[in-house]
Amino acid sequence: MYIVLKNIRHGLKPIPFQSLRTVKLQKENMNEIVNLNPPDSVRGMLELSEECFKKNVSIPVLHVKDVKLSNIIKLVKPELLKVENFKPIKSDESGTQIYLNPNRVDSENLENELNKFGLGKKDIILTNFTLNYENFSAEQVFRAVLPKNKEGMASFTKIGHILHVNLREHLLPFKKLIGKVLFDKIPGCKTVVNKTNMIDNTYRNFQMEILEGEDDMMVTLKENKCTFQFDFSAVYWNSRLSSEHECIVKKLNSNDVLFDVCAGVGPFSVPLAKKSCIVHANDLNPESYKWMNHNFKLNKIKTDCFKTYNKDAKMFILEEIKEYLPKYLTTHKDY
Known part of the structure; x- marks a missing residue:
């Protein structure tokens, strides 16, 4: 286990x-x-x-x-x-x-x-x-346009049809151009957004502005053979963590147990439940909780493979893990 x-x-x-x-x-x-x-x-x-x-x-x-x-x-x-x-x-x-x-x-x-x-x-x-x-590629355009002796447009994150950038202060005057170039050059892009503040609130989401494209934050994407849907403006999702998600999913076997303290919309929990692991998935953000449950249903996960919770992480540990962990320790010998 x-x-x-x-x-x-x-x-x-x-x-x-x-x-x-x-x-x-x-x-x-x-x-x-x-x-x-x-x-x-x-x-x-x-x-x-x-x-x-x-x-x-x-x-x-x-x-x-x-x-x-x-x-x-x-x-x-x-x-x-x-x-x-x-x-x-x-x-x-x-x-x-x-x-x-x-x-x-x-x-x-x-x-x-x-x-x-x-x-x-x-x-x-x-x-x-x-x-x-x-x-010209987006990279060629940015190298030609942006300030020569300062850090350029290093990267972006693609979440479904949305491209998310986090522009440094010296690039803000170029934000509309950056949004248009990415919108034009990156296949499948319908919306480009820029984060306008740090992730510092309780629910770990952030304010953002649309630089180019549609005002559509509802995304659909695939990861670890599962489909995920959620409102990107209301939940936390980081596509750069896909390798970490995949690593954990590969390590666990059928009937292993996962306590997911901050489960988000289910990037760990959903594929592991689909793998027939026993999953207890928690998130304090009501929107994350809503979309996590939606993603379990969307991927046709059997209800006996998972339980979901909308609690503070500390309370989830003190209550659910405290209750269920001793039971699993007696029924799952390898851990």
């Missing part, structure tokens, strides 16, 4: 032909590489303007026709141009155009390999290419 007391991301416009070797020599002479990041002019932007992210660069494009495409793709795969929302291989009636990263191409080696398939430098055209806002 285990006793667990938890508090726990244009088109082609050819310019006069140049071979890759010529391009490489020009770059060496200029002592620079092609910058595929947003333009420097966006530094300090407070309100997002997608138009300001437009940037023209020169990209080598390999034109392929009447050659087995799979052989060429395998050859150039490491040198492909990889930017957000852009497919570097495009085919039409004229053949296939393969966009290459100018900073990764080794011209001499590539030309030698292309010669084996009847291709050469005549098939590579340096082409004008326009990078737009949609071609």
Whole structure:
């Protein structure tokens, strides 16, 4: 028996032909590489303007026709141009155009390999290419916009359709831009919120402001093969603890006992009860208690596998654990 007391991301416009070797020599002479990041002019932007992210660069494009495409793709795969929302291989009636990263191409080696398939430098055209806002990742945008010598946008937490950020003071002037960029760039995001105070109340939830998206705090998510639903504005949930949740769930076996002192909406209790452990789950927050019971029912947990309580943690220990622990110690020999 285990006793667990938890508090726990244009088109082609050819310019006069140049071979890759010529391009490489020009770059060496200029002592620079092609910058595929947003333009420097966006530094300090407070309100997002997608138009300001437009940037023209020169990209080598390999034109392929009447050659087995799979052989060429395998050859150039490491040198492909990889930017957000852009497919570097495009085919039409004229053949296939393969966009290459100018900073990764080794011209001499590539030309030698292309010669084996009847291709050469005549098939590579340096082409004008326009990078737009949609071609940059959220990380690239933040690095280009936010203050250079201060901590940037380090991370966010995803809770269902909600992205939760905790912005430091120097980032607050950029909060609307940060919310819009995350809303645009992160798949499945419908709401971006920022915590406005520390978790210092009795129920361990916090005030928040919506930076972008819908005013919808009801979330549905999956963790440890269980579905959870709750009002994120009214309860405590931290997706970064998912590894801890999984670790505990794996350690306990069927018929083991869990006393969950601060159970929240059930990230430990629900999957363990589903595993046929005996669960006593408590939380003082009435909203957490409500959604914990909802999640037991949502996951079709047998009622004889769990009991729930809406008590102060101290009283739960002094009353329920004091009552039930001696009984389990006599019926469960391994603990």
